[in-house]
Amino acid sequence: MTEKQSQHRAPIMEALIEFKKMRVVPFDVPGHKRGKGNKELTDFLGERCMSLDVNAMKPLDNLCHPVSVIYEAEQLAAEAFGAANAFFMVNGTTSAVQTMIMSVCKRGDKVILPRNVHRSAINALILCGAIPVYVNPEVNHRLGISLGMRLSEVEKAILQNPDAKAVFINNPTYYGICSNLKAITELAHRHNMQVLVDEAHGTHFYFGKNLPLSAMAAGADMSSVSMHKSGGSLTQSSFLLTGKNSNASYVRQIINLTQTTSGSYLLLSSLDISRKKLALEGEEIFAKVVQMSQYARDEINKIGDFYAYSKELINGDTVFDFDTTKLSINTFDVGLAGIEVYDILRDEYDIQIEFGDIGNILAYISVGDRQQDLERLVSALSEIRRRYKRDKGGMLRHEYINPLVAVAxxxxxxxxxxxxxxxxxxxxxxxxxxxxxxxxxxxxxxxxxxxxxxxxxxxxxxxxxxxxxxxxxxxxxxxxxxxxx
Structure with a gap:
């Protein structure tokens, strides 16, 4: 069986279809009994959705200890992502990030990481008692955003903390900034440290052409991938990927410390089906996403004052590469905080973007977007500039402040x-x-x-x-x- 033929399969979806044909009488959970127990909920979500909201059983495998269809689906996902192993995560990428850290760190162990990590990484330190060694990212003062990890700063942290167990990297950041992932990985490995990568916003790196390097391609030991973000699966569904040197059985044990024993087959099947689509069509899909993002970026930069930034930020170190699918827009010169533009777009133009902070907004572009929607966004931003532009005096310019760490x-x-x-x-x-x-x-x-x-x-x-x-x-x-x- 060739790789392309294997990726046409979606074992969890196939098993659910076969199960539905069997018309099994349910004397198990969930208690809505394929939707019959709650007509309002079934009318709202649909009969098909409710009939597939089932419990683990022999024909459908078990997420905590997969041996059949979930195991097959995980193997296909590992193959598609170029990983040794792929674990289906239904507690979101938060759970995957925490698993990575708890798999390599115990109480008192050190982990080197940038301070601009997601809350899930900080919470993992609270849970397992590991000690953070922060590499403070540099800040682009014009944009007010934190950048990637400087290679020399990572090396300094490694030399000062030779007993650290791992280096943790955000790649890309929310804004699309990428660190020198391969060089950091090779540096850490030379010092016998594992490399953990939060790729929550980098699913597309594995399938698109001419995009930044993925964690598995860079030789990282573990990576957490938010398939539901740019990959198209249901919210809360993600993958945890591991390289060839990771102990997959132990990682599974760590996952099972916190992940639910009642894995949703709606989430699992969405991961399976979305992996299939990206494996077969991902290159074409993300070429379109890059094209749409660049179109919007060009049009927004013609408006004036708004600045949609991209590869011109690349400096070979703290901005080693840039994710061109990200439509990150600085709002400072309009005299508006990013969160103010975010609110105006939602409240007055019925446009919901991903987030707004002190000086930037992010419009998340993915497979589901259309050209006319981008045109509507560009038009709205042009109108916002005309209606709301004001003096930028007194505005804060940054979203990151170097911390003073006093206690673990x-x-x-x-x-x-x-x-x-x-x-x-x-x-x-x-x-x-x-x-x-x-x-x-x-x-x-x-x-x-x-x-x-x-x-x-x-x-x-x-x-x-x-x-x-x-x-x-x-x-x-x-x-x-x-x-x-």
Missing amino acids: PQEAFYAPKKSVPLSQSVGQVCSESVMCYPPGIPILAPGEQITSEIVEYILYAKEKGCFLTGTEDMEVNHINVISKE
């Missing part, structure tokens, strides 16, 4: 704490996270010292309408700090 994340999170007003928290050590979501990169993480600059940033983000999460106080008027009493 796990120790800080579980330490005795007290709640103090945000305005009175300067100089104290935070025991929880504060972040704008999306993108979900903590402004503060447990164990970091609160500074006046950070408080100013949080207040500015609140004023502009950013959705702040992570704190026990839902209004983020108070913050938990380590109690010294």
Whole structure:
């Protein structure tokens, strides 16, 4: 059987189709019994969807210990991604990121990582007790965004921490910035450290032509891939990929520490079917996505003041490459925060983009987009500039502040704490996270010292309408700090 022929199969989907033909009488969970127990829900989601929302059983395999159709589907996914193993993840890429870290780190172990990681990586440190060694990314001050990891800074961190277990890399960032993945991987391996890559926004790297290098192609040990983002599967479904030197059986054990024992077959089949589509048509699909993104980028840059950036940022190090599918747009020269443009697009133009932060917005372009939708976005941005442009004086210019790490994340999170007003928290050590979501990169993480600059940033983000999460106080008027009493 050739590779192309094998990728025509979708074993989980095929098994579900056969199962549906059997007309099995269900005396198992879920309790809606193929939708018969909740007509309103069935009318809303559809009979086919409800009839396929089934429990693990012998003909359908078991996600916790796959031996038949799920195992076959994982093998096909591994082949499609060029990995030694692929694990189906139904707790999202959050679960995959946490599995990577917990597979290589125990309490007290060090892991080298950029501070602009997703909250899931910080939370993994809280769960397993690993110690972060942060490589602070440089910032593009014009755009106010953090960049990739500088190779020399990674080397410095490795030499200063030869006992670190792994190097963790974001690739690409939310904005499309890529680090020198291959060089960092080779450097880490020379020092007997594993390489873990958060590729939540890089599914397409495996299937498109002339896109940045994927983690598996670079020789990384593990990678987490959000198939539901640019890959087209259902929300919350992802892959965890491992290289040839990883212990797949142990990784499965770590996955099973936190992943549900009731894996959704709707999510599993969506991974299976989407993998099939990308394996067979991915090159053509992502060529179209790149073309659409470039069209929109060119048109937006003709408007004036908005800046849709791309490969011109490449400098061979902190911006080693750029993901041209990403339509990242700086809003600073319009005098509007990214979150303000985000709100205007949604509230006045019925356009929902991926996120807006202090100075940028991201319109996520994928297989499902159409040319006319891009034209509508361009037209709306042109109108927003005409209607809302204002003086940019007094605007904050950055989305990243270098942290002052005082205590390990796990120790800080579980330490005795007290709640103090945000305005009175300067100089104290935070025991929880504060972040704008999306993108979900903590402004503060447990164990970091609160500074006046950070408080100013949080207040500015609140004023502009950013959705702040992570704190026990839902209004983020108070913050938990380590109690010294």
